[in-house]
Amino acid sequence: MKVAAFLPELFRHLFKKPATLDYPFKKIAVPKDFRGTPFLHPEICIVCKACERDCPAEAIEITPVNEAEKRFRMVIHNDRCVHCAQCVDSCPTTPVKAMEMDHLHEIAAFDRHDLKKEWEYVRALPKRPAPAAPKPAAETAEKAGA
Amino acid sequence: MAVLNTILYLVVFPGLLFLFVYSTFVEWFDRKVYARLQNRMGPTHTGKSGVLQPIADFVKLMAKEDIVPDLADKKLFSALPVIGLAVVITAGLLLPVWNIDLAAPGPISFPGDLIVILYLLSLPTLILFLAGWSSTNAFSIIGGTRVLTMLFGYEVPLFLAVLSPALLAGSWRLAEIAAFYRAHPLLILVNIIGFGVALIAVQAKLERTPFDIPHAETEIVGGTFTEYSGKKLAFFRLMADIEMVVAAGLLATVFLGGFGGGFLSAFAQFIVKTLFVVFLLAVLRAVTGRVRVDQVVSFAWKWLAPLAVLQLLIVILIKGFVL
Amino acid sequence: MKFNIPIGPQHPALKEPISIRLTVEGEVIQDADLRLGYNHRGVEKLAEEKSWIQNIYLTERICGICSHSHSTCFVQGAEKLLEIEPPRRGLYLRYLVSELERIHSHLLWLGVAGHEAGFDTFFMYTWRDREVVMDLLEMISGNRVHYAINTLGGVRRDLDEDLRKKILEGLVVLKKRSEYYFKIGASEPTFVGRLAGVGRLTLQQAKDFCAVGPMARASGLARDIRKDDPYAFYNEVEFDVATADTCDVLGRTVVRIKELFESYKICEQILRKLPDGPVAVKAPRKAKPNEVVSRYEAPRGENIHYIISNGTEKPERLKVRAPTLANYPATIEILKHGFIADIPLIFAAIDPCICCAERSVEMIDARSGEERTLRFSDLRRMANERRRTLPLQRNVAWPF
Numbered sequence: 001m002k003v004a005a006f007l008p009e010l011f012r013h014l015f016k017k018p019a020t021l022d023y024p025f026k027k028i029a030v031p032k033d034f035r036g037t038p039f040l041h042p043e044i045c046i047v048c049k050a051c052e053r054d055c056p057a058e059a060i061e062i063t064p065v066n067e068a069e070k071r072f073r074m075v076i077h078n079d080r081c082v083h084c085a086q087c088v089d090s091c092p093t094t095p096v097k098a099m100e101m102d103h104l105h106e107i108a109a110f111d112r113h114d115l116k117k118e119w120e121y122v123r124a125l126p127k128r129p130a131p132a133a134p135k136p137a138a139e140t141a142e143k144a145g146a
Numbered sequence: 147m148a149v150l151n152t153i154l155y156l157v158v159f160p161g162l163l164f165l166f167v168y169s170t171f172v173e174w175f176d177r178k179v180y181a182r183l184q185n186r187m188g189p190t191h192t193g194k195s196g197v198l199q200p201i202a203d204f205v206k207l208m209a210k211e212d213i214v215p216d217l218a219d220k221k222l223f224s225a226l227p228v229i230g231l232a233v234v235i236t237a238g239l240l241l242p243v244w245n246i247d248l249a250a251p252g253p254i255s256f257p258g259d260l261i262v263i264l265y266l267l268s269l270p271t272l273i274l275f276l277a278g279w280s281s282t283n284a285f286s287i288i289g290g291t292r293v294l295t296m297l298f299g300y301e302v303p304l305f306l307a308v309l310s311p312a313l314l315a316g317s318w319r320l321a322e323i324a325a326f327y328r329a330h331p332l333l334i335l336v337n338i339i340g341f342g343v344a345l346i347a348v349q350a351k352l353e354r355t356p357f358d359i360p361h362a363e364t365e366i367v368g369g370t371f372t373e374y375s376g377k378k379l380a381f382f383r384l385m386a387d388i389e390m391v392v393a394a395g396l397l398a399t400v401f402l403g404g405f406g407g408g409f410l411s412a413f414a415q416f417i418v419k420t421l422f423v424v425f426l427l428a429v430l431r432a433v434t435g436r437v438r439v440d441q442v443v444s445f446a447w448k449w450l451a452p453l454a455v456l457q458l459l460i461v462i463l464i465k466g467f468v469l
Numbered sequence: 470m471k472f473n474i475p476i477g478p479q480h481p482a483l484k485e486p487i488s489i490r491l492t493v494e495g496e497v498i499q500d501a502d503l504r505l506g507y508n509h510r511g512v513e514k515l516a517e518e519k520s521w522i523q524n525i526y527l528t529e530r531i532c533g534i535c536s537h538s539h540s541t542c543f544v545q546g547a548e549k550l551l552e553i554e555p556p557r558r559g560l561y562l563r564y565l566v567s568e569l570e571r572i573h574s575h576l577l578w579l580g581v582a583g584h585e586a587g588f589d590t591f592f593m594y595t596w597r598d599r600e601v602v603m604d605l606l607e608m609i610s611g612n613r614v615h616y617a618i619n620t621l622g623g624v625r626r627d628l629d630e631d632l633r634k635k636i637l638e639g640l641v642v643l644k645k646r647s648e649y650y651f652k653i654g655a656s657e658p659t660f661v662g663r664l665a666g667v668g669r670l671t672l673q674q675a676k677d678f679c680a681v682g683p684m685a686r687a688s689g690l691a692r693d694i695r696k697d698d699p700y701a702f703y704n705e706v707e708f709d710v711a712t713a714d715t716c717d718v719l720g721r722t723v724v725r726i727k728e729l730f731e732s733y734k735i736c737e738q739i740l741r742k743l744p745d746g747p748v749a750v751k752a753p754r755k756a757k758p759n760e761v762v763s764r765y766e767a768p769r770g771e772n773i774h775y776i777i778s779n780g781t782e783k784p785e786r787l788k789v790r791a792p793t794l795a796n797y798p799a800t801i802e803i804l805k806h807g808f809i810a811d812i813p814l815i816f817a818a819i820d821p822c823i824c825c826a827e828r829s830v831e832m833i834d835a836r837s838g839e840e841r842t843l844r845f846s847d848l849r850r851m852a853n854e855r856r857r858t859l860p861l862q863r864n865v866a867w868p869f
Contacts (some may be wrong), residue, residue: 006433006590006653010183019597031604033626035611043364056523083619084526089686101611183592284474355587435660436587438808439496 035085036104037078042121045098051087060087070123073131079112093126156239165238167296169387171202172394172424179428200387204380212376215429216352217282226280227374227381230273234388237266241395242321242404243416255321260312263320263396264305273296273372274353277382278370289369290437296350296357299446304347306454307340310461311400320396324404334403336464340457343450345423348393349430350442352386356434394423478507484581485823489803491812498812501804503797508824516787521547521756522621524784528774529615531789532825534577536615537570538767539789539825544619545700545868546763550756550778551621559623559748560701565636565739566609566618568732572643573602574768575725575732577648577819582722585813586663593648598646601700605639608632623749633740640733647729664719668815671716678799681792682770683728684819686712687720694766708735718818754782767792769820782826791825 011035020059021028030036038060052060059080083101091097155161174189182187189196214220239254240263271293278290312318314333315326327334374382376433378415398404399420405412405419437445474493478486484683486507492500492843512531516524524547541563548555555563578597583591603613610616610626618624670680675688685692693710695703711727713720758776763774766861770792779785796819 007429009594009649009653010429010433010590013185014179014182017186018182018187021183022187022190029791031608031611033611034607036619044775054520054522054529056519056526071857082530082858083612083613085611085625086522086617135783183591185597186593288474355589358587432590434588435583435591435657435663437662438811441662 030103030105034101034103034105035083036089036102037081037083037107038076038085038099038101039117040074040076040119041073041096041098041100042119043139044093044096044124045072045074045121046093046126047128048092049124050090050092051099054086054090056084056086057082065120069072070122073118073120076117078107078115151233152373159243161239162235163390166384167431169384170204170387171197172391173200173387173423176390176428176431179425180432180446182391183432185431193317204384206378207383208377211375212378215373216283218250218281218373219282222276222280222359223373223435223437224378226273226406227378227385230270230385231381231388233266234275234385235268236394237263237392238388238395240266241314241321241392242324242399243395243412255319255435258318259320260308260318260371260400261391262324264308267389267392267396268297268301270385274370277374281370281373283373285372286370289372293353293370295439296442299443300350300357300450301346303343303446303450303454304351304373306451307344307347308400310340310454310457311337311421313458314465316465317465320399321404324399325406329404331403332400336430336460337401337457339453339460341397343457344397344401345426345430345444346450348397350446352393352427354427355431356437390424391420394420394427397423477630485821487821487823489804489812489816498804498807498810500796501801503801505797505823505826509826513787513789516784518783520754520782521551521752522562522786524787525619525621526617527787528787529617529619531791532822534574534615535570535767535769535772535822535825537566537618537788538765538772539774539791540617540619541567542763542765542767543776543787544621544774544778545765545775546761547621547756548752549700549761549763550759550776551752553622553750555623556747556750557744558627558746559750561739561743562624562626562748563619564627564701564703565628566606566616566624568736568739569602569606569609570616571732571768572729572736573599573606574820575729576602578725579722582664582718582817583815585817586660588657588660591657591660594640595650598643601639601643604638608635612841616856617811621747621752623747624808625749627748628743633743635735637740640736644730647726647733651726661719663814664722665715665717667718668807668818669717670799670803672714674802675799678802679795680770680799681795682767682820683711683721683724684687684796684799686710687714687724688716691713692771694764694771698764700765706738718814721818731832750783755780756784758781758785769822770795776825789825792823793819793822794826796821797826 009073047062049062052062055078059082061075061077063073063075065073085101087099088097088101091099107115150252157163176197178188178196189199192199192202214223240257240259274293275290276295278288281287311327312323314336315323317323317326349355371379371382395416396417402419402422405415407415474491476489476491478488483722488504488507490502490504491498506781512527516527519527525540530642531539575853576595578737580592580595580599583589583595589646606616607613609628609632610618618626635640670678670684670688672689675678675685675690680688680690681692689709689712691712695708696710708731711724711731713723715723739758758778758780760775760777763776765772765774773790774788775788775790800816804812807815
């Protein structure tokens with residue numbers, strides 16, 4: 001039974017730099033895949049509402065503003081968001097997803113309604129495969145002639 | 147003129163103001179060393195690297211609401227912090243902080259003031275017990291009983307350990323003991339065992355880890371301090387800080403040769419030697435965990451008391467055969 | 470003189486509200502009474518209103534420290550109900566995060582045990598080293614707590630070569646520090662003096678009171694779901710079940726430190742044998758009516774999720790039996806005849822995750838209104854009777 005077994009380690013620490021980070025005067029960068037808050041690229045969104053359906057916190061709200069013009073409004077309630085990024089995973093658009101997570105994590109506010117983000121946009125067309133090549137002119141002329 | 151001198155002495159140096167400022171500095175030093183040993187930062191940002199943090203804590207506590215429980219004995223409950231503070235400040239006045247003229251000492255240095263200072267340091271323990279008792283809270287009562295149980299453990303080794311250098315120096319006066327060791331510095335090494343025993347016993351008196359059972363935070367909420375808040379708690383914490391300064395000063399005087407030379411040199415020596423003792427206490431705090439109250443008593447009687455008696459024996463032998 | 474000391478619901482020793490009422494005489498505890506329910510959030514009811522994929526995130530938030538355990542236990546069961554099987558690489562990644570979570574949880578516990586014993590230095594050191602694991606988990610999954618790396622059919626993110634190397638380096642650092650703690654923790658006299666002989670639970674008592682996890686393993690009961698009922702790839706991975714036979718808090722500490730080393734071994738095997746391929750398969754939205762019991766070895770013991778599906782995209786019923794709940798009866802037994810000074814240690818040694826255990830456990834007799842504790846044999850008898858009298862559901866028509 002050694003008395004004070006920690007002693008050498010303790011004294012070594014007197015001369016080491018402290019492991020504490022002097023936040024908020026010094027900050028460190030977050031890793032590249034960090035899940036911050038979600039935001040929308042409105043020009044790509046096809047309003048399939050998969051994100052709204054899959055959100056566990058009901059933080060995404062998509063409402064039609066004008067049916068004829070296909071204008072929609074999306075509100076992301078960042079005060080309800082749990083930062084799980086399921087909306088990003090559910091978004092089906094390719095090659096770039098309409099929903100994306102940024103790296104913001106210092107999002108405290110005094111009023112929760114300050115944390116809501118809104119976009120109003122026209123629905124983008126879902127990408128379709130290129131139309132089939134036109135038939136050779138001889139064939140159509142034959143059909144037309146016959 | 148003498149009256150003005152006395153008032154300055156009581157209020158400014160080494161009385162109220164000096165003890166207040168110095169004890170907050172000592173608390174900062176203790177917290178900083180403790181944190182650095184644990185690879186943390188300790189207090190920062192308040193004043194240069196956190197020096198004003200203990201004063202900030204004191205001011206914050208003074209500004210908070212003061213609640214007295216219904217069932218508590220109000221007069222005793224409110225008077226205890228003030229009495230405690232008065233006791234430790236009086237003990238602080240007895241430290242020979244500058245070169246006391248041994249021929250014409252004055253009221254603060256007299257034969258037997260070693261015993262007076264030890265007695266004055268035992269009073270806070272009783273006051274803490276009364277504080278716990280008068281709070282009529284289950285946790286406080288248990289804290290109070292633990293304080294007294296620990297007293298049975300460490301008091302005797304502390305007295306014996308502090309006695310040995312006094313025996314070697316042949317005097318009961320703090321100033322004379324200090325002067326003796328300044329004259330024969332090699333004899334300080336004779337009292338090494340006593341220094342160790344006194345350090346551990348003082349850690350128990352100040353109720354710091356490993357002996358912080360009476361106010362063990364994770365077990366009985368606040369122990370004796372559970373019901374105290376606001377100004378009363380501020381005074382209790384100040385009392386604990388000044389008690390640390392007095393205990394460190396006592397150990398420095400008796401074991402490390404006191405503070406000599408002119409006024410400035412004595413002041414500098416006071417600061418250096420008390421900070422050294424505080425450093426050792428902080429290391430002791432960081433390196434151990436908390437022990438149970440029955441383990442304290444058994445440890446004190448199995449190890450501390452015999453070592454103190456051994457020290458006494460060594461001192462008697464040396465005094466008999468060498469001096 | 471007998472005192473009644475209430476520990477909780479608010480108490481500095483407890484991280485979460487729970488009420489223990491102790492009858493003490495001097496410093497010795499005579500009797501203990503446990504009251505739960507302060508942290509009840511209605512998770513099981515909420516699970517019935519959310520779809521399978523939303524429930525992953527809900528079950529994750531049952532607990533903060535063992536979030537991946539609940540999420541994985543649920544996903545294991547849901548994948549059986551949806552009749553899909555995740556690919557090998559996805560499985561390996563999922564359980565890599567499991568083992569990393571076990572490491573972080575045990576390091577956290579070591580710090581908490583040190584703090585409860587008054588040994589703050591140990592607390593600071595272990596939590597500083599835990600930052601290594603937290604940073605690794607943040608790089609893998611995007612968040613330090615609530616990793617959300619599970620999805621129905623696999624995991625959501627992949628590991629690239631760079632990250633794999635970083636994890637291996639981090640493991641080397643952690644192994645060195647854990648060896649240091651093993652050496653020191655077993656020889657620092659104040660620490661060992663506090664832990665040894667405290668909270669004795671004999672082997673027979675551990676069996677009688679159905680203790681799980683490190684609490685049972687410290688009494689010599691070698692029960693580990695990863696060995697008894699291997700799920701995923703645990704029958705292909707080499708590791709030992711950590712046991713100790715001192716039956717006290719010191720044994721539980723030693724078991725957890727040994728489990729740290731086993732987890733390092735498993736993590737290294739996973740990283741070296743990581744197969745290639747996709748990390749997830751596509752999952753259907755609805756599940757056929759069925760029921761499944763999913764068991765998982767959480768850092769605290771055996772975690773059981775019982776899920777019933779009814780053909781829609783929401784579960785019919787989710788029942789969570791967290792390991793801490795199974796350890797409560799044993800805890801009450803240990804608390805009797807202990808010292809007051811040992812309460813935080815005993816309670817910390819079961820590694821309580823009180824918010825995991827707050828399902829509504831009613832033990833009140835409905836007719837007479839009196840409270841009594843049911844023995845496990847009674848509960849078992851009642852459950853078997855009910856199952857016999859319920860009509861079997863065959864050939865249920867489900868709209869697909």
